[in-house]
Amino acid sequence: MIRALTLLSLLLAPAAALAAPELPLATVTGADGESQSYSVSIQILALMTMLTLLPSLVIMMTAFTRIIVVFAILRQALGLQQTPSNQILIGLAMFLTIFVMMPVLDRVNTEAIAPYMAETLSAEEALQAASRPVREFMLAQTREADLALFVELSGDQAQAPEEVNFFVLVPAFMTSELKTAFQMGFMIFIPFLVIDLIVASVLMSMGMMMLSPLIISLPFKIMLFVVVDGWVMIMGTLATSFGVGS
Numbered sequence: 001m002i003r004a005l006t007l008l009s010l011l012l013a014p015a016a017a018l019a020a021p022e023l024p025l026a027t028v029t030g031a032d033g034e035s036q037s038y039s040v041s042i043q044i045l046a047l048m049t050m051l052t053l054l055p056s057l058v059i060m061m062t063a064f065t066r067i068i069v070v071f072a073i074l075r076q077a078l079g080l081q082q083t084p085s086n087q088i089l090i091g092l093a094m095f096l097t098i099f100v101m102m103p104v105l106d107r108v109n110t111e112a113i114a115p116y117m118a119e120t121l122s123a124e125e126a127l128q129a130a131s132r133p134v135r136e137f138m139l140a141q142t143r144e145a146d147l148a149l150f151v152e153l154s155g156d157q158a159q160a161p162e163e164v165n166f167f168v169l170v171p172a173f174m175t176s177e178l179k180t181a182f183q184m185g186f187m188i189f190i191p192f193l194v195i196d197l198i199v200a201s202v203l204m205s206m207g208m209m210m211l212s213p214l215i216i217s218l219p220f221k222i223m224l225f226v227v228v229d230g231w232v233m234i235m236g237t238l239a240t241s242f243g244v245g246s
Contacts (some may be wrong), residue, residue, distance in 0.1 A: 058097070060170050060173070060174060061134060061138065061170065061173070062097050062100075062101050063096075063097045063100040063101060063141075063177075063238075063242055064093055064094065064097045065174065065177045065178065065181065066177045066178075066180055066181045066184075066238070066241070067092075067093040067096050067097060067100075067238050068089065068090065068093040069177075069178065069181035069182070069185065070181050070184050070185055070188070070234065070238060071089045071092065071093055071234075072089065073181075073182075073184075073185030073188060073189065074185070074188055074234060075089070076189075077185075077188055077189045077192040077193075077221075078192060078218075078221050078222065078225065079192075079214050079217070079218050079221060080218075092235075096235060096238060096239065099239065099244070100238075100239055100242045100244055101137070103244075104133045104134060104136075104137045107132075107133035108129075108130045108133055108134070111129045111130070111132070111133070112126045112127070112129040112130035113126070113130070115129070131166070135162070135166070135169065138169055138170075138173040139161050139162070139164075139169070140243070141173060141176060141177065141180075141242065142169065142172050142173045142176045143172075143175075143176045143179070144161075146172045146173075146175045146176045146179075147161060147164065147168075147169070147172040149172070149175075150168045150169075150171050150172040150175075151164060151168055151172075154167075154168045156168050180241065184237070184238075184241070188234070191224065192221050192224075195217050195220050195221050195224065196213060196214070196217050196221075198217075199213045199216045199217040199220070200213040200217075203216065
């Protein structure tokens with residue numbers, strides 16, 4: 001998993017940088033007047049730089065965004081401000097993301113990492129092989145209208161979705177993911193909103209206008225969520241929305 005994500009983090013690294021041998025780093029002159037030059041490999045420098053962007057790449061290129069947004073909307077719909085905590089939601093989202101992305105990561109490992117470790121592929125060839133499963137996943141989840149918008153804005157001359165520049169595909173993918181997450185969040189919100197309306201109407205009819213409806217509706221919303229086995233439904237719906245198990 002770590003090796004796959006590390007190779008994915010290099011997808012944005014320029015090929016020229018990977019091919020360059022060394023970058024002068026510093027020159028140290030000793031007391032005897034002799035100088036020693038130190039350099040760093042461009043490939044290592046690119047790797048370390050891209051590793052700092054790994055969290056952003058996980059958010060931009062995987063299922064993480066849709067999952068965490070749906071979880072956040074669910075918590076808001078239940079009326080729970082801090083339960084489950086952000087750490088719990090992020091942990092759930094991360095492991096569900098790994099579950100959803102496992103077929104893609106398996107292909108990256110089989111087609112790119114394993115041949116590269118066996119020295120049958122160069123670094124550039126491994127990057128190209130690793131990018132194909134990721135691009136296919138992103139294209140499958142991206143709406144044609146969103147992709148067409150960013151292609152038009154960028155002036156990309158691609159004749160087919162598979163030829164779209166990676167920097168055009170990423171924002172289109174993110175836009176589609178946010179739209180899908182909000183659509184799912186809307187459907188989640190409806191039953192809890194109905195409970196809030198019913199409780200507010202009952203309290204108003206009883207003249208208890210000073211009592212907050214949220215205090216009364218919260219136990220009913222939690223009970224409804226538990227009775228219908230809500231976590232299983234949410235997790236299963238999120239997984240199947242990416243085509244897992246279908």
